[in-house]
Amino acid sequence: EDKVVQSPLSLVVHEGDTVTLNCSYEVTNFRSLLWYKQEKKAPTFLFMLTSSGIEKKSGRLSSILDKKELFSILNITATQTGDSAIYLCAVTDNYGQNFVFGPGTRLSVLP
Amino acid sequence: GAGVSQSPSNKVTEKGKDVELRCDPISGHTALYWYRQSLGQGLEFLIYFQGNSAPDKSGLPSDRFSAERTGGSVSTLTIQRTQQEDSAVYLCASSLAVIGGLETQYFGPGTRLLVL
Numbered sequence: 657e658d659k660v661v662q663s664p665l666s667l668v669v670h671e672g673d674t675v676t677l678n679c680s681y682e683v684t685n686f687r688s689l690l691w692y693k694q695e696k697k698a699p700t701f702l703f704m705l706t707s708s709g710i711e712k713k714s715g716r717l718s719s720i721l722d723k724k725e726l727f728s729i730l731n732i733t734a735t736q737t738g739d740s741a742i743y744l745c746a747v748t749d750n751y752g753q754n755f756v757f758g759p760g761t762r763l764s765v766l767p
Numbered sequence: 768g769a770g771v772s773q774s775p776s777n778k779v780t781e782k783g784k785d786v787e788l789r790c791d792p793i794s795g796h797t798a799l800y801w802y803r804q805s806l807g808q809g810l811e812f813l814i815y816f817q818g819n820s821a822p823d824k825s826g827l828p829s830d831r832f833s834a835e836r837t838g839g840s841v842s843t844l845t846i847q848r849t850q851q852e853d854s855a856v857y858l859c860a861s862s863l864a865v866i867g868g869l870e871t872q873y874f875g876p877g878t879r880l881l882v883l
Contacts, residue, residue, distance in 0.1 A: 692810065694872065698811075698812035700810075742871055744872075755856060755858060757874040760871050760872075
């Protein structure tokens with residue numbers, strides 16, 4: 657059965673800290689891994705990763721995929737209170753249409 | 768299992784036909800969301816139900832889209848006179864009541880809609 661596991665499930669840090677969120681997966685015919693940030697109702701898209709070892713970066717956020725070990729990490733440097741959210745990891749199959757979401761990591765950044 | 772379920776898992780239809788997608792949320796979850804995921808794009812919010820409150824329909828792309836939630840549980844998303852651009856994965860999620868905070872959303876596996 658396809659599944660996605662995220663850790664930690666909850667994390668509290670102070671502004672300026674660096675955090676690493678983990679996502680491991682088991683999926684048949686893996687195609688891509690996606691990271692989302694959920695602040696309000698709708699998760700917003702952060703990254704899509706398809707190739708191992710290639711870091712994707714956007715401002716203070718970066719992510720990398722390891723297809724051999726079946727995991728990805730999402731790094732956030734110099735955290736700000738606005739980074740407080742639930743971070744969701746999802747994987748898709750070879751057709752890019754079957755989605756499996758992880759439970760999310762709830763990040764709280766304190767001032 | 769006790770997760771969110773959606774049906775059908777796949778739907779192929781002809782342009783102009785109506786389709787109905789179903790979502791069974793996790794028991795006890797009062798909030799229910801519909802999203803659309805097109806190939807290569809992020810999640811697009813469609814509609815949100817919270818308990819007995821009027822739904823937030825702000826994300827529905829056109830008046831061909833409608834959704835209802837009967838008895839505060841099962842929801843159906845209806846697309847009338849389907850167009851090819853409606854082809855996407857339609858995802859449903861549910862969560863506990865969202866009152867002044869942020870609750871984890873649990874996603875179903877999606878319905879893959881293809882309009883020919």
